[in-house]
Amino acid sequence: MPDRFRSLFRADTGQGQRTRGNTVFWILSSTAAALVLMGWLLPWFVDAYSAGAGFSPQDALISPPTGVGTILIYVLAVTMVILVASPLVEPLARLRGTTFGRRADRIRLIAALVGFALTVVIWFLVSVIQEEPLFGSFGPGTYTDSAVWLTMYGYALAALVYGARPWVVGRQTLAFGIAVLPFGIFLPLMFHQAPDFLDWAAGSLAIYMLLALGLNVVVGFAGLLDLGYAAFFAIGAYACASFASPTHNIHWPLWILIFLGAAIASLFGAVLGAPTLRLRGDYLAIVTLGFGEIIPDLATNNVFNLTGGPNGISGIDQPKFWFLNFSTSPRWYYWSLLLVSLVVIVLLRNIERSRVGRAWVALREDEVAAASTGINTTTTKLLAFAIGASVSGLAGAFYGSIVSIVSPDDFSFSVSIAVLSIIVLGGIGNIAGVILGSFILTFVIFWVLPNMNEWSTTLSQTVHVPGLAGIDFSSYTYIIYGLALILMMLLRPGGLLPSRARQIELESGGESESLAAVQGVA
Amino acid sequence: MSEYKGPPAADPGALGVGTSRGGSAMLVAQSGLAPRHGRAGGILGGLGPLVRLLQGWISTYFSLLLLGMMALAIGLTGVQHGVTLMGEQIKNALVLGAIYALVAIGYTMVYGIIELINFAHGDVFTASGFYAFGFASLFHLDSLATGSFGGLILALVIVFPLSMIAAGVTGALIEFVAYRRLRDAPRLAPLITAIGVSFLIEGIMLVVEGPDNVTTHMASWINGEAFSIAGVSVGYTDLFVIGMALVLMFALGAFVRRTRLGKAMRSTAQDRTAALLCGININRTISATFFIGSALAAAAAIIYSINYGVLKWNIGFHLGIIAFTAAVLGGIGNIVGAGVGGFLIGIIYVFGGSLFGGEWSEALIFAVLVLILTFRPVGLFGVEVTTRA
Numbered sequence: 001m002p003d004r005f006r007s008l009f010r011a012d013t014g015q016g017q018r019t020r021g022n023t024v025f026w027i028l029s030s031t032a033a034a035l036v037l038m039g040w041l042l043p044w045f046v047d048a049y050s051a052g053a054g055f056s057p058q059d060a061l062i063s064p065p066t067g068v069g070t071i072l073i074y075v076l077a078v079t080m081v082i083l084v085a086s087p088l089v090e091p092l093a094r095l096r097g098t099t100f101g102r103r104a105d106r107i108r109l110i111a112a113l114v115g116f117a118l119t120v121v122i123w124f125l126v127s128v129i130q131e132e133p134l135f136g137s138f139g140p141g142t143y144t145d146s147a148v149w150l151t152m153y154g155y156a157l158a159a160l161v162y163g164a165r166p167w168v169v170g171r172q173t174l175a176f177g178i179a180v181l182p183f184g185i186f187l188p189l190m191f192h193q194a195p196d197f198l199d200w201a202a203g204s205l206a207i208y209m210l211l212a213l214g215l216n217v218v219v220g221f222a223g224l225l226d227l228g229y230a231a232f233f234a235i236g237a238y239a240c241a242s243f244a245s246p247t248h249n250i251h252w253p254l255w256i257l258i259f260l261g262a263a264i265a266s267l268f269g270a271v272l273g274a275p276t277l278r279l280r281g282d283y284l285a286i287v288t289l290g291f292g293e294i295i296p297d298l299a300t301n302n303v304f305n306l307t308g309g310p311n312g313i314s315g316i317d318q319p320k321f322w323f324l325n326f327s328t329s330p331r332w333y334y335w336s337l338l339l340v341s342l343v344v345i346v347l348l349r350n351i352e353r354s355r356v357g358r359a360w361v362a363l364r365e366d367e368v369a370a371a372s373t374g375i376n377t378t379t380t381k382l383l384a385f386a387i388g389a390s391v392s393g394l395a396g397a398f399y400g401s402i403v404s405i406v407s408p409d410d411f412s413f414s415v416s417i418a419v420l421s422i423i424v425l426g427g428i429g430n431i432a433g434v435i436l437g438s439f440i441l442t443f444v445i446f447w448v449l450p451n452m453n454e455w456s457t458t459l460s461q462t463v464h465v466p467g468l469a470g471i472d473f474s475s476y477t478y479i480i481y482g483l484a485l486i487l488m489m490l491l492r493p494g495g496l497l498p499s500r501a502r503q504i505e506l507e508s509g510g511e512s513e514s515l516a517a518v519q520g521v522a
Numbered sequence: 523m524s525e526y527k528g529p530p531a532a533d534p535g536a537l538g539v540g541t542s543r544g545g546s547a548m549l550v551a552q553s554g555l556a557p558r559h560g561r562a563g564g565i566l567g568g569l570g571p572l573v574r575l576l577q578g579w580i581s582t583y584f585s586l587l588l589l590g591m592m593a594l595a596i597g598l599t600g601v602q603h604g605v606t607l608m609g610e611q612i613k614n615a616l617v618l619g620a621i622y623a624l625v626a627i628g629y630t631m632v633y634g635i636i637e638l639i640n641f642a643h644g645d646v647f648t649a650s651g652f653y654a655f656g657f658a659s660l661f662h663l664d665s666l667a668t669g670s671f672g673g674l675i676l677a678l679v680i681v682f683p684l685s686m687i688a689a690g691v692t693g694a695l696i697e698f699v700a701y702r703r704l705r706d707a708p709r710l711a712p713l714i715t716a717i718g719v720s721f722l723i724e725g726i727m728l729v730v731e732g733p734d735n736v737t738t739h740m741a742s743w744i745n746g747e748a749f750s751i752a753g754v755s756v757g758y759t760d761l762f763v764i765g766m767a768l769v770l771m772f773a774l775g776a777f778v779r780r781t782r783l784g785k786a787m788r789s790t791a792q793d794r795t796a797a798l799l800c801g802i803n804i805n806r807t808i809s810a811t812f813f814i815g816s817a818l819a820a821a822a823a824i825i826y827s828i829n830y831g832v833l834k835w836n837i838g839f840h841l842g843i844i845a846f847t848a849a850v851l852g853g854i855g856n857i858v859g860a861g862v863g864g865f866l867i868g869i870i871y872v873f874g875g876s877l878f879g880g881e882w883s884e885a886l887i888f889a890v891l892v893l894i895l896t897f898r899p900v901g902l903f904g905v906e907v908t909t910r911a
Binding site for chain 2: 223298479486493
């Protein structure tokens with residue numbers, strides 16, 4: 001078995017640390033290129049006939065060069081081409097058997113810096129001095145701001161990645177964090193013209209990221225497969241809904257409720273775990289699945305008249321301070337969730353490295369051996385369940401407050417599977433991988449697919465293919481989950497960013513048992 | 523056979539259950555059924571010997587407790603709603619139980635032979651329901667079946683084998699694509715692909731068949747009342763459903779017991795290495811197991827279609843979990859157990875519904891599943907082999 005499994009990894013195992021750092025390097029440089037490209041295309045994409053606000057290079061191509069601004073945009077276009085093409089150049093060169101080394105890095109770095117400076121100058125010309133004649137007319141409804149933010153961020157990221165490549169390769173997690181965090185902080189400013197996108201970032205991305213981080217404790221760290229994770233999410237959401245809505249006429253602030261939701265959910269986690277944790281992996285999976293189905297059933301059947309039946313609970317309070325009104329803009333939710341996620345990430349990272357975290361690893365590798373070295377297996381497993389559930393309850397409380405109405409349909413099995421797919425896609429047991437996975441999957445499922453309906457309708461009108469209009473792309477969600485799970489397990493069981501323990505195992509040619517342990521099997 | 527590098531990981535403290543109990547247990551799971559070593563009371567162990575005693579007592583008498591409660595539920599229904607309704611419900615329970623039993627056999631066979639919960643099995647059930655619907659409309663079987671008795675027989679003879687072969691090929695293909703490469707991988711890996719396959723099939727059916735109920739016209743195939751006992755009217759459909767399920771189950775039993783392939787399946791389930799050493803083609807045997815299990819699911823789906831007349835893209839998921847509960851109830855890996863468990867679960871589902879209200883039926887089944895796995899993971903007919911530390 002190990003041979004067969006290792007062969008799947010052979011490309012990675014050859015160079016070890018260097019290769020792993022390169023993965024992050026390629027992710028970051030491709031992201032930079034994608035951001036530059038997005039900034040370029042956004043105004044055109046949003047409204048093909050407004051010609052943006054004269055910011056994009058293609059506008060410069062359409063309108064004749066009339067002044068300094070247009071010339072600047074021509075130069076900008078050259079740097080964009082260099083950056084967008086750059087992630088492709090090196091693999092192509094490797095195919096031909098040569099490499100571009102530092103020289104290519106230097107060219108890209110210069111392109112990135114020049115592009116960054118140009119973007120700032122053009123943004124200054126357009127937004128501050130309002131130099132209309134140079135760029136054509138623009139109104140307040142255009143997406144120039146978002147486009148400029150994206151382009152600037154892309155150039156800055158490219159400059160960081162190409163300018164400090166050895167450092168990025170050496171300290172990949174830190175580099176990843178430094179690259180991603182400003183994007184997270186500035187996102188509401190970047191997309192203030194697109195509230196839908198902010199809704200997505202707060203209501204889908206951040207919530208699912210929290211859920212995935214929590215499930216990662218159970219599945220990744222402790223190696224227990226939990227298929228009913230949505231139940232704890234539901235418990236958190238209903239806790240928030242019950243204590244902050246007109247239904248029971250209790251109005252507690254959200255800041256208390258997130259802790260309450262987490263506490264109740266972790267209590268339920270312990271209660272569920274106590275009798276079932278003696279079961280082996282796949283039996284635990286099916287019991288948790290059953291639990292995940294029972295909880296929405298209870299909510300649907302309006303147990304003890306608490307849950308409002310199939311319609312759920314509506315009118316959940318949204319917090320309001322002096323000038324921070326959460327109900328008017330999703331950005332305040334977004335920032336609070338960002339802060340909470342950061343705290344959760346740091347906490348989980350510390351737990352992973354603590355005595356408990358090591359106990360989880362021991363338990364995951366060999367339960368009998370762990371028990372014989374004095375680890376209390378039941379308590380340790382329960383702790384994993386409770387901690388995982390508490391993160392989920394926290395996310396649930398936020399979710400209830402954001403959407404302001406909770407109903408049993410929001411917590412179906414597909415939520416649990418979405419979270420599992422995120423973990424499997426990103427890398428079981430690796431926090432960075434889980435974050436990456438939640439970005440990719442929530443973007444595809446909750447942003448691209450819902451918008452595809454609209455895009456394809458528009459496209460069908462422009463190219464006159466009526467067949468494109470009727471497709472409901474959101475029904476492809478299940479296929480995407482299924483393919484993600486199957487393909488990742490067959491082709492890259494470690495996920496996109498495998499955890500370090502797994503990587504070390506694979507490099508040292510671990511035996512099947514320890515490999516099994518790293519794969520996360522009890 | 524270069525894939526095979528070692529025996530499946532044996533579990534300390536677990537034995538093959540009921541290997542040769544009068545030929546009743548046919549495919550028997552190797553291990554994984556008994557709770558792992560030690561700590562009878564779990565987290566409650568600290569509360570003292572009383573809890574441990576209670577838990578041990580429940581584990582030992584679990585079968586009696588469950589059967590007693592079922593009898594109580596049936597009796598209560600009779601007292602509350604009258605004997606006629608009780609009889610109707612018993613009939614409904616048997617019809618539902620026949621379907622669960624056929625699906626449960628697929629779960630139990632696959633778990634017996636490769637120790638994998640085949641989550642996709644319930645969705646193979648739904649898919650084969652749609653296959654049968656497709657064949658019926660392709661060959662215009664509806665008019666044929668409703669025309670005359672001979673036409674009905676002909677329609678059944680056409681639709682059953684075709685759908686069963688199609689479903690069997692689907693099942694074997696799933697095994698080949700998604701599970702075979704992971705057969706010796708860590709257990710979590712094939713479990714996750716199984717969930718993935720389940721979602722993939724559901725997604726395809728959602729896209730192809732749409733999100734709403736699809737009416738198959740098979741409900742009109744068999745009509746009429748056969749006889750009635752004490753006011754309970756038993757239709758030909760009911761007789762057909764139960765009879766067909768029993769015939770198929772006995773055929774399968776004979777197949778597993780008497781044929782060479784059945785023997786190969788039993789020996790592969792017992793010890794894959796030894797089977798390999800005896801010259802059994804493991805891959806072919808496992809493919810055959812998936813084929814047969816899926817074919818039985820197809821038969822169940824046709825029966826379901828004839829009885830209820832509606833299909834939906836996601837019915838297989840919940841039905842699959844309920845059937846899996848039946849398999850666990852009968853002792854997973856045990857074909858006869860799965861058959862009996864299916865009927866028992868049918869009774870629990872129907873009478874639980876009539877006592878607590880239909881909306882609680884599924885929650886009740888999940889509760890039963892949790893209780894079985896907690897107190898008696900070997901199932902009703904398994905022998906408890908737990909070694910208490």
